[in-house]
Every structure is written in C-alpha cells, then in structure tokens.
Amino acid sequence: MAHPMPDIFNPPAMISWSIQFALETLFSDWFLKVLIFPGFLQIGIAVYLFIWVERKLMADIQMRVGPLYCGRYVGILQNLADFVKMLFKEPIIPEKSDKFFFQAAPLLAVLVAHAPFAVIPFSEYFVIANTDIGLLFVLAIMGMFPIVALVTGWASNSKFPFIGSLRALFQHVAYEIPLWLSALGVVMISGTLNLVQIVKAQSNAWFIFLQPIGFAVFLVAALAELERIPFDLPEAEPELVMGWMTEYSGINFGILMMSLYVNVYAISALITTLFLGGWLGPGFLPPVAWFLFKTTLVVMFFIVVRAVFPRLRMDFLLRIGWTGLLGLSILNIFATVALIQLRILPF
Amino acid sequence: MVEPVFFAVATITVISAVAALEAREIVYGALALGVMFISVAGLFILLDASYLAMFQIGVYVGAVVVLILFTVILVKREELIAPEAETGGKLRSFIALTLALIVGSVATVIGTGAFKPVEVYPYSIADVGLNLLNNYGFGFIVLALVLASALIGALTLAKMERGES
Numbered sequence: 001m002a003h004p005m006p007d008i009f010n011p012p013a014m015i016s017w018s019i020q021f022a023l024e025t026l027f028s029d030w031f032l033k034v035l036i037f038p039g040f041l042q043i044g045i046a047v048y049l050f051i052w053v054e055r056k057l058m059a060d061i062q063m064r065v066g067p068l069y070c071g072r073y074v075g076i077l078q079n080l081a082d083f084v085k086m087l088f089k090e091p092i093i094p095e096k097s098d099k100f101f102f103q104a105a106p107l108l109a110v111l112v113a114h115a116p117f118a119v120i121p122f123s124e125y126f127v128i129a130n131t132d133i134g135l136l137f138v139l140a141i142m143g144m145f146p147i148v149a150l151v152t153g154w155a156s157n158s159k160f161p162f163i164g165s166l167r168a169l170f171q172h173v174a175y176e177i178p179l180w181l182s183a184l185g186v187v188m189i190s191g192t193l194n195l196v197q198i199v200k201a202q203s204n205a206w207f208i209f210l211q212p213i214g215f216a217v218f219l220v221a222a223l224a225e226l227e228r229i230p231f232d233l234p235e236a237e238p239e240l241v242m243g244w245m246t247e248y249s250g251i252n253f254g255i256l257m258m259s260l261y262v263n264v265y266a267i268s269a270l271i272t273t274l275f276l277g278g279w280l281g282p283g284f285l286p287p288v289a290w291f292l293f294k295t296t297l298v299v300m301f302f303i304v305v306r307a308v309f310p311r312l313r314m315d316f317l318l319r320i321g322w323t324g325l326l327g328l329s330i331l332n333i334f335a336t337v338a339l340i341q342l343r344i345l346p347f
Numbered sequence: 348m349v350e351p352v353f354f355a356v357a358t359i360t361v362i363s364a365v366a367a368l369e370a371r372e373i374v375y376g377a378l379a380l381g382v383m384f385i386s387v388a389g390l391f392i393l394l395d396a397s398y399l400a401m402f403q404i405g406v407y408v409g410a411v412v413v414l415i416l417f418t419v420i421l422v423k424r425e426e427l428i429a430p431e432a433e434t435g436g437k438l439r440s441f442i443a444l445t446l447a448l449i450v451g452s453v454a455t456v457i458g459t460g461a462f463k464p465v466e467v468y469p470y471s472i473a474d475v476g477l478n479l480l481n482n483y484g485f486g487f488i489v490l491a492l493v494l495a496s497a498l499i500g501a502l503t504l505a506k507m508e509r510g511e512s
Binding site: 136154 | 397
C-alpha cells in the first residue's frame with residue numbers, strides 16, 4: 001500500500017483513502033490492470049468521452065451546438081451511433097492496393113497508439129509496468145508513428161494518401177528531436193527515466209514551473225507529432241481529402257480515427273506525468289482523480305487549440321521544427337545544466 | 348519462463364531477417380527489417396540490457412527503417428531492383444543459411460565453457476552517461492565528428508545538385 005491511513009477525524013482524506021484502498025484491492029493483479037484500469041476499458045471510455053467533449057467544445061467555441069439528438073439533448077450517444085454506423089458500412093479495399101498491409105496498417109496504428117499506456121503511471125499503484133526506462137519506451141514508440149503513416153499511405157496505392165503520408169513523415173521526423181530534447185530537461189532534473197520517480201521528483205515543485213521553455217516546446221512538438229491542428233497538413237481536408245487515410249472506409253477508418261484519438265490521450269497523459277506532477281495534489285481527492293483531472297485539462301487545451309488556430313503551411317511547419325524549436329530546446333538544456341550546476345535545481 | 352520466450356523471439360528474428368533479405372517486394376523487406384530490429388530489442392531485454400533495447404527501437408526502428416522506407420518508396424523501381432537473372436538463387440541462399448546455422452551451433456557447443464553469463468548489476472542512466480563520457484570519451488568525440496562530417500557532406504551534395512539544376 002502506498003499511502004498510510006490518515007487521521008480518522010479527517011473525513012475527506014478518509015473517504016479518498018478508502019476509495020483508493022478499495023480500488024487497489026480490486027486491481028491487485030496485472031491482468032485486471034491491463035484489461036480495465038489503466039488498460040483497454042479505461043482507454044475506450046476515455047476516448048469515447050474525449051471525442052464527445054471535442055465535438056461539443058469545438059461547437060461551443062464556434063458558436064454552434066454540436067451533437068444534440070443522440071442521447072437526451074446532450075449527444076452523449078453520438079459516438080456509439082457513429083461506431084455502429086461504421087460497423088455496418090462496407091470496408092472498401094481498393095483493387096490495386098497492397099491488401100495485406102492495407103488491412104494490417106490500422107492494427108499497427110492501434111498498437112503504436114496504445115503502447116505508451118503500459119508505462120504511464122495513473123497513480124503510484126496504477127501503473128502496468130514500473131520500469132526504469134519508462135520515458136525512453138514512450139519516446140521510442142512515438143518514433144514508430146512515421147512508419148505507420150508511411151505504410152498506410154503506400155499500401156493505398158493512390159496519389160492523395162501517398163503525398164499525405166510523405167508530408168506526415170516529414171512532419172513527424174522534424175518534430176521528434178525537439179520532443180526528445182525537451183524531455184531531456186525533465187530527465188536531467190529528476191535524474192531518472194522511471195516515470196513513477198519523475199512524478200515523485202515533482203513533490204516540491206511541478207516541472208512546468210522549473211522548465212517552462214521545455215514545457216512549451218514539448219507541447220508544440222506533441223501537437224505536431226499528433227497531427228492536430230495547427231499541424232494538420234497530412235490530413236488537410238480541402239487539399240488532400242483525408243491525407244494518408246483517404247482510401248479507408250468502414251471499420252478500418254473507424255479504427256484509424258480511434259487510434260489517432262488514443263494517441264492524443266496517451267500524449268496528454270505523458271505531459272501530465274512529465275510536467276504537471278502526475279497524480280500529486282491535495283488530499284481531498286484520490287491521486288487517480290488528480291491524474292485524470294490534469295489529463296482532462298491538457299486534452300481540453302488540445303481541443304481549444306484545434307478550434308482556434310488555422311493550419312500551418314508545410315515549409316513554415318518544417319522550418320519551425322528544425323530551427324526554432326530545436327534552438328529553443330537546446331537553449332533549455334543549457335539553462336537547465338547551468339541551474340543544476342548552481343545548485344538551484346533540483347528543488 | 349525465459350527459455351520459451353527466448354526461442355520465440357529468436358525464431359521471429361531469424362524469420363524476419365530471412366524475409367528482409369529474400370522478399371520480392373522491397374517495401375516488405377524493409378518492414379521485415381523493422382520487425383527484426385524489434386525482436387533484437389526483445390533479445391536485449393531478455394539479456395537485462397533495457398537501455399540498449401529502447402535505444403535499438405528508437406534509433407533503428409524509429410529512424411533507420413523510416414529512412415530506408417522513405418528512400419525505397421521515392422526511388423523508381425527500375426533503379427533499385429536488378430532483373431531476376433539467375434535461377435537457383437533461392438536454393439543457394441537456403442544452403443548458405445543452413446550452413447551458417449550449423450557452423451554457428453557447432454561453435455556454440457564447442458565453446459560452451461567460454462560463454463559464462465555476465466554478472467549484471469543495477470545501473471541507471473547516469474551511470475551509462477558517465478561511463479560513456481569518461482571511459483569511452485575519445486570514441487564518443489570521434490563518432491560525433493564522423494556524424495558532423497556526414498551531415499556537412501550531405502548538405503554539400505544537396506547544394507551542388509540544386510546548383511546544377
């Protein structure tokens with residue numbers, strides 16, 4: 001048990017401790033962890049809610065209503081309706097496409113999107129694999145995104161997906177280095193790649209305050225890695241129909257879109273772990289609730305950015321990635337090393 | 348529990364390596380190479396070299412396979428694949444692979460006394476960094492210079508081509 005029992009005259013802390021105790025007793029086996037809590041069922045529910053929140057929030061910002069009729073004036077069942085619709089649509093496989101990879105690519109996308117959840121800690125107990133290489137594992141898995149885009153575009157054997165996948169490849173490769181370097185600042189302060197230890201090292205001050213430049217660079221690079229607006233060019237609707245996913249329809253398309261949203265959720269959870277203090281927070285909520293709350297904040301930030309900003313042009317996008325962000329992250333590393341040598345960091 | 352896992356990972360390594368060399372469609376070969384790199388990372392994990400495994404995935408699968416795929420997809424097919432002139436190529440490669448496996452296993456059996464498992468003590472990323480910079484500092488600097496010269500050479504070649512056309 002990670003937390004000792006609090007004073008009995010402290011009702012909120014007592015209630016949250018007993019909730020935590022009940023959950024940890026229930027999930028005392030890795031199998032249940034993988035299946036339910038930080039595993040597949042939780043990701044499914046979270047992505048379901050995420051897509052609904054995205055549609056409603058973007059609609060609010062754009063002064064319209066969003067999904068309204070499915071499910072009692074709020075549109076909460078809209079995702080279910082879309083999913084059932086996609087199940088019943090015909091998954092068209094183009095005749096000249098590479099049939100094996102055309103059907104295998106969405107599964108590869110799902111694999112690469114779900115993999116980071118194996119190491120991201122939702123609280124000190126709710127982590128599937130508490131390894132000493134957690135952060136490196138997530139970054140290495142994110143390095144496999146370009147392969148997914150490339151294989152999907154190539155297997156479709158058509159012009160729009162091909163150009164879209166090349167653009168996606170350029171974009172991913174350009175923003176991977178600032179991502180790694182801004183995470184390096186966090187590793188330098190906490191001294192470990194273990195995500196649980198990184199969260200524990202933020203007990204005094206969250207890394208967003210100790211590493212503001214690193215946080216900003218990581219946020220922008222993550223937006224580019226996730227292909228969210230304003231880095232939406234591989235999916236540019238007026239130009240490329242749907243980018244590297246053009247030829248997909250039916251359940252293949254559903255799986256690909258879902259893997260994109262799972263990606264966003266995974267990277268939001270990673271940002272929460274690295275910069276926002278993971279599950280740390282005042283005691284009136286269980287740590288898991290703090291983690292989910294912070295991840296929801298990051299996800300909502302991504303949604304607001306999507307609703308507000310226009311799309312960046314390709315050469316501008318690549319130029320920012322290779323020169324601006326790279327320079328900023330190297331500056332961040334130098335500043336961090338200087339502060340560590342002056343004994344100011346770690347707190 | 349390690350033994351069946353090792354055999355499974357080793358089988359995947361060998362099969363995907365053979366597929367990478369012998370695939371008719373070169374993109375299949377590049378992707379089989381990616382699978383091979385991931386299974387080699389699995390072998391590293393079985394040997395308790397977790398940092399090495401993660402860098403293997405991040406560098407090889409994340410960068411090298413991406414570059415290979417990128418090159419293969421963009422270059423015209425005729426420039427890459429020579430016409431299939433020789434017959435019996437498959438038989439020759441199968442014989443070569445079998446000989447290599449036999450020689451390898453004989454060597455392993457003979458030299459069993461020499462291959463003792465190495466004592467692995469827990470280490471952190473700080474130890475890796477300190478070791479790299481203190482004990483292998485010279486090689487580190489030489490590698491950095493090689494990378495820098497490769498980068499400058501590539502930029503020069505790109506500039507020359509653009510200047511010509």
